[in-house]
Amino acid sequence: MAQPKLHVALPQQLERLIPARHRGLPFGIPELDALLPAGLPRGQITAVDAPLGSGGTALLLALAERTLRADEGVAFVDAARSLAPQAAAHLAALGTFWVIRPRGTESAWWCTDVVLRTGAFGLVIVDQAPAAARAVALRLQRLARDKNAVLVMRETAGRYAPVALRLSVTPCPSGFIPAVPGAGAAWPGPRTVRVQVEKGGAPRAGEVSVGLALPYRLRPHWAVRDRRPGASGRSLGGRGQRPRAGTPDWPERR
Amino acid sequence: MVAVCAHAARRGITPGMALAQAKALAGDLAAVPWDAERLARAALSVTGALLEASPRVTWDGGTGGPGDRIRNEGVWWVDAAGLGEEKRLAQHLIRIAKKLDLGPVRVGIADSPIAAYAATFRRPTVPPSHAPPLTTLVPSGRDVAFLAPFPIALLDLDEDLAETLGALGLATIGQIAALDGDEVEARFGPEGLAAHRLARGIDARGPSLPRDDTLPAIECDLGAPVADAEPLLFVMKGALASLGASLRAKGLAAREIAITLSLDDGSSVERTVRPARPTSHEGALFDHCRAALEDWQLPEPVTAIALRATETVPGSGEQGDLLAVRWADPSALEAAFDRIRGREGTDAVARPELRDGHLPADGGAWSLNTGDRATGGQRNGTRLPVPPSRPPVPRSSALRLLASPLPVRVRLGRSGLEAFRKDDTWYDVIDWSGPERVAPRWWRTADGVRDYFTARAASGELWLLFRSKKVWFVEGWWD
Numbered sequence: 001m002a003q004p005k006l007h008v009a010l011p012q013q014l015e016r017l018i019p020a021r022h023r024g025l026p027f028g029i030p031e032l033d034a035l036l037p038a039g040l041p042r043g044q045i046t047a048v049d050a051p052l053g054s055g056g057t058a059l060l061l062a063l064a065e066r067t068l069r070a071d072e073g074v075a076f077v078d079a080a081r082s083l084a085p086q087a088a089a090h091l092a093a094l095g096t097f098w099v100i101r102p103r104g105t106e107s108a109w110w111c112t113d114v115v116l117r118t119g120a121f122g123l124v125i126v127d128q129a130p131a132a133a134r135a136v137a138l139r140l141q142r143l144a145r146d147k148n149a150v151l152v153m154r155e156t157a158g159r160y161a162p163v164a165l166r167l168s169v170t171p172c173p174s175g176f177i178p179a180v181p182g183a184g185a186a187w188p189g190p191r192t193v194r195v196q197v198e199k200g201g202a203p204r205a206g207e208v209s210v211g212l213a214l215p216y217r218l219r220p221h222w223a224v225r226d227r228r229p230g231a232s233g234r235s236l237g238g239r240g241q242r243p244r245a246g247t248p249d250w251p252e253r254r
Numbered sequence: 255m256v257a258v259c260a261h262a263a264r265r266g267i268t269p270g271m272a273l274a275q276a277k278a279l280a281g282d283l284a285a286v287p288w289d290a291e292r293l294a295r296a297a298l299s300v301t302g303a304l305l306e307a308s309p310r311v312t313w314d315g316g317t318g319g320p321g322d323r324i325r326n327e328g329v330w331w332v333d334a335a336g337l338g339e340e341k342r343l344a345q346h347l348i349r350i351a352k353k354l355d356l357g358p359v360r361v362g363i364a365d366s367p368i369a370a371y372a373a374t375f376r377r378p379t380v381p382p383s384h385a386p387p388l389t390t391l392v393p394s395g396r397d398v399a400f401l402a403p404f405p406i407a408l409l410d411l412d413e414d415l416a417e418t419l420g421a422l423g424l425a426t427i428g429q430i431a432a433l434d435g436d437e438v439e440a441r442f443g444p445e446g447l448a449a450h451r452l453a454r455g456i457d458a459r460g461p462s463l464p465r466d467d468t469l470p471a472i473e474c475d476l477g478a479p480v481a482d483a484e485p486l487l488f489v490m491k492g493a494l495a496s497l498g499a500s501l502r503a504k505g506l507a508a509r510e511i512a513i514t515l516s517l518d519d520g521s522s523v524e525r526t527v528r529p530a531r532p533t534s535h536e537g538a539l540f541d542h543c544r545a546a547l548e549d550w551q552l553p554e555p556v557t558a559i560a561l562r563a564t565e566t567v568p569g570s571g572e573q574g575d576l577l578a579v580r581w582a583d584p585s586a587l588e589a590a591f592d593r594i595r596g597r598e599g600t601d602a603v604a605r606p607e608l609r610d611g612h613l614p615a616d617g618g619a620w621s622l623n624t625g626d627r628a629t630g631g632q633r634n635g636t637r638l639p640v641p642p643s644r645p646p647v648p649r650s651s652a653l654r655l656l657a658s659p660l661p662v663r664v665r666l667g668r669s670g671l672e673a674f675r676k677d678d679t680w681y682d683v684i685d686w687s688g689p690e691r692v693a694p695r696w697w698r699t700a701d702g703v704r705d706y707f708t709a710r711a712a713s714g715e716l717w718l719l720f721r722s723k724k725v726w727f728v729e730g731w732w733d
Contacts, residue, residue, distance in 0.1 A: 050733075053715025057652035057733035080654075084730065085606035085618030087652035092605045092621075098591075099606060099620070102598045111594050111602070118590045171714040191651075210651050 025123060025150050027059065028066030032195060035206040036165075040152065042122075043145035044164035045137060047199075048154045054171045055193040055210045056154055060125050061088055063152070068094035072122030075100060075115045079108035079129035096120060105129050109136050116143040116151070125152045137161035165200035169193055172207070256288055257327070260357065293327070301330065303354055307346040308332045310461040329371065331461040334363055344389040364392035364400065366455040372404050397455035402428025409449045415442060427453045470500030471562030479518045479555035483547060486556060490547070491540050493561050498536035501563060507532035510565035513543060516558035525550060530600060532567045535589035541596035612692050613704070614718060614729060615655060651716065651732035659720070659727035671709055674719065676728050682712040689721070 024039025026032075033039070040046045040063070050056025064074040073096030076088070081101045091097045100111045108129035115124055124144070132140070132153065141162050144151040153161070172192040196205040255271045262283065267276045277283050297313045304311045315327035334343050344361040351359040362373025373390035392400045401408075404427045406419055424430055430438075431453035439447040451457075472493040480486055490513075501508055509532040514524045527542045543561075591603045604620035611617050665673040671686045688707035704720040711717060716732040 053711075053713075053717075053731050053733050055651060055733060057654065058650065061652055082654040082656065082730070083606075084614065084653040084655045085604075085620050086608055086614075087606075087618070087650075087654075089606040089608040089618050092607065097605065099604050100594060100598075101602055101604060101620070102594075103602070107598055111598065114590050114593055118587050120587050 025063065025067055025070075025072075027063050028069075029059070029062055029208055031206045031208050032059070035195065035197060035204060040150045041164050041200075042148050042150055043141075044150070045141050045144065045161060046150060046152045047161065047163045047166040048152060048169060049166065049198075050154055050169035054169045055191070055208075056169050057083070057087070057127070058210050059169065059193070059195070059208065060127065060152065060154065061091065064088075064091055064097065064123060064125065065094065067123045067150075068097055070122075071095065073097070073120045074123045075121045075125070077102070077108050077112050077115070077124065077126045077129065079105040079127060082128070109140070112140060112151070113143065116140065116147055116149060119147045119149075121147075121149055123150045123152065125154070127154045129153075132161055134161060163199060166198045168196040168198050170196070255285075297327075300354060300356070303350050304330055304332060304347065307343060307350060308334065308337060308461070312461045314459070326371075329374075331367060331370075331459065333461040340391060341389070344391075348388065359388060361389040362392070363389070365394055365397045366457045367459040368408070368452050368457040369397035369400050369455055372401055372408055375404075375408075398428075398431055398453075401453060401455060402426060402431065406430060406449070409452050411449055412445055415445055415449070418442070469506075469563045469566060470497055470504070471560065472497045472500075473558065473560040475558045476556060479557050481555040486547065486559065487544055489559060490543055490561070491536070493559065494539045494543065495536045497561050497563065498534045498539060501534035501566065502569065504566075505569050506563070506566040507534045507569040508539065508563040508565070509567050510563070511539060511543065512560075512562050512564045513546060514560040514562075515552065515556045516560070517552065517554035518557055519554045521554070523550075523552065526564065529592055530595050531588050531592050532569075533589050533592055534569055535586075535593070538589050538592040538596060541593050545596060614653060614706075653718070653730055654733050655730035656728065659729045662719070662726050662728050664719075664726045671707060671719075674709070674717075674726065674728065681709075681715075681717070683709045684712050685710040692720075 024036070024041050026039045027036070048056055048060065050059070060076075064076065067074050068091055074091070075098050076083070077100045079102060083099065088097070088099065098115075100108075100115060102108055102111050105128070108126055109132055112124060112126050112129075115121060137153075140151055143149075153163075170193070172194055191210055193208045193210050194205060195208060197203060255267060255269055255273065255276050257269055258267045258276075262276075262280060265280045267279055267283070273285055276285070293315070297315055301311050301313050310333035312331045314329040314331055332343070332347060334340055337343050340363045344363060347361055348359060351357075360374040362370040364370040364373055369392050373392050405425060406416060406427055408427060409430075411419070419425075419430070424433075430450055433450065435447065435450050438450045442449075474489050474493050476485070476489065497508075497511075509528065511527045511529075512524055513527065514522055516522045525546055527539075527546045529538060529542050533539065594602050601620065601622055604622050607619050607621045609616060609619050660676060663675040664671060665675075665680075671683050673680050673682045675681070686707055686709040689705035690707075691703055691705050693703045702723050704722045707719045707721070709717045709719055717728060718730045718732070719726060719728050721727075
């Protein structure tokens with residue numbers, strides 16, 4: 001008598017059986033998705049501790065892009081009103097992407113409450129708002145649970161907030177790349193951002209490479225004379241430029 | 255006297271008579287104060303009963319007080335088109351009137367309302383064997399001829415115009431219909447033209463689907479004079495909830511809300527509130543009303559508050575898409591955004607756009623024009639084409655900009671930029687690039703050129719600085 005064959009389903013295969021709307025949100029960055037195989041949990045708060053200039057905004061916008069491509073809405077509560085529109089302009093064409101820019105940082109939580117209640121957003125990002133009181137965080141977490149949304153708080157979760165996942169983002173040191181090797185101006189090279197999972201499983205860390213886009217102006221060359229109106233006719237100078245005696249490009253130190 | 259019953263009329267009492275004069279004629283006269291609401295309620299019940307005979311019934315009575323035009327208070331327009339034999343319809347209507355005990359009724363059926371109205375004044379021309387009693391049928395296409403012998407008083411003309419026409423010897427409707435329309439308009443203006451149209455049987459009146467056009471209004475008496483805003487806001491919140499429910503019940507959204515406050519000295523003040531988008535959401539309405547109340551200087555305490563929707567639009571509704579992963583009602587989303595805009599300013603909800611500008615601050619803009627793109631182009635199941643995925647690496651740091659460039663002090667050394675001071679904090683610069691000269695608005699010499707620098711601080715941040723006219727500024731940072 002033939003014995004029935006037993007099939008062992010791997011976790012990756014089982015994951016396919018879960019509808020997309022019940023799965024966590026992936027970052028869309030292979031290094032981070034390997035770090036968080038289940039994605040950011042729905043109905044929960046994810047805290048991202050990313051200090052100023054650490055690359056946190058780039059990671060959150062990558063998360064927003066991946067979410068929009070999955071046909072879900074994204075709301076970005078920019079409490080500090082400092083996000084440059086060109087940094088997120090590519091997201092507006094992908095779907096329901098709205099940026100909430102309250103007058104004061106203290107209104108960010110009220111705006112988050114209103115936005116979550118609509119149920120139109122699968123991802124709500126709160127950036128640079130003051131730390132939420134535990135009662136506020138609890139209410140928002142319940143709202144996120146009711147609406148099956150992911151609520152990401154950057155630097156705002158507070159110590160006692162009901163956080164399911166906490167990520168810590170730190171920049172790794174990086175240098176500048178010269179435009180012309182050996183001479184000429186330089187520009188910032190790609191840098192590495194270290195992401196560490198502090199809560200939500202075993203501590204683990206990964207590194208993500210983040211570049212810098214400067215598409216809005218031409219990069220000058222040290223040998224090119226500036227012939228524009230108002231220019232002195234000298235070269236524009238720059239790091240690595242040959243020193244020129246008697247033509248200081250810098251104001252005198254006082 | 256506004257209206258009299260048949261019994262009073264037999265005793266010589268006529269509408270327009272003074273009460274004392276009427277009582278002189280009939281000592282046992284029972285005078286009832288004019289109650290427009292009661293009249294409207296009674297008319298509504300009659301209209302509802304007549305709907306049994308035709309789906310389109312309209313009461314032509316004025317709902318105002320005694321000063322209003324009340325000539326047609328006893329007239330109902332009933333659509334007879336497509337209902338088969340007209341005599342049966344007339345019989346049906348008379349049966350209903352008898353059931354309601356409305357007294358003697360007359361039915362006129364014609365192509366135009368003015369001819370049908372005139373028919374109710376004529377003796378039945380059709381033999382009783384062919385038409386029910388009290389019914390006048392005007393054959394189709396014979397309206398003008400039927401109206402011709404009627405006096406011009408039937409047209410309800412302005413007194414001056416009626417006198418003028420009478421002085422010209424025009425006494426019947428047929429004489430007016432015989433005139434040239436252009437000449438009538440040239441001599442008597444729009445009123446004359448309207449009379450000429452009626453004389454030719456062109457009448458825009460008629461039956462329509464019964465509907466309630468009254469806009470919802472809520473009035474609250476505060477009991478005692480209130481000088482603080484808090485109790486007023488408390489009452490206002492409940493009133494707006496009722497108002498919003500009334501609007502939604504009618505399928506409307508308020509474009510404008512009028513707040514009327516009755517003051518302790520008997521006067522009243524009014525202010526209107528216009529949400530950015532029509533809404534029936536009480537939260538959004540409350541935010542706007544509260545904002546209006548906050549900067550409202552009142553000379554006296556408030557004794558009553560009235561809220562009414564002065565301008566409405568049909569509320570939007572859209573069927574959900576079962577196949578969409580996350581479908582949202584656009585009106586609910588707009589209502590939420592409207593709440594945020596009402597409290598945080600009109601620029602609080604925006605979408606980013608790319609712009610063609612040389613300066614970092616000009617490279618993008620916030621689009622406040624939502625139009626019908628509340629759901630990002632997903633309404634009615636249509637989606638914007640999604641560009642193909644970009645390669646995941648390299649990602650770009652996002653630029654963050656200060657509200658305006660901040661002047662900073664810098665420390666320069668042999669290696670160039672060594673440090674800068676922002677918000678009383680010195681940032682040591684470990685690496686930098688630049689200058690990259692940008693001449694913004696070069697046609698304006700006052701702006702000058704900017705030399706942009708990118709500086710890496712020792713703490714890891716990447717700052718965007720520029721130098722203009724020997725002054726250094728911080729404009730933002732990359733994050």
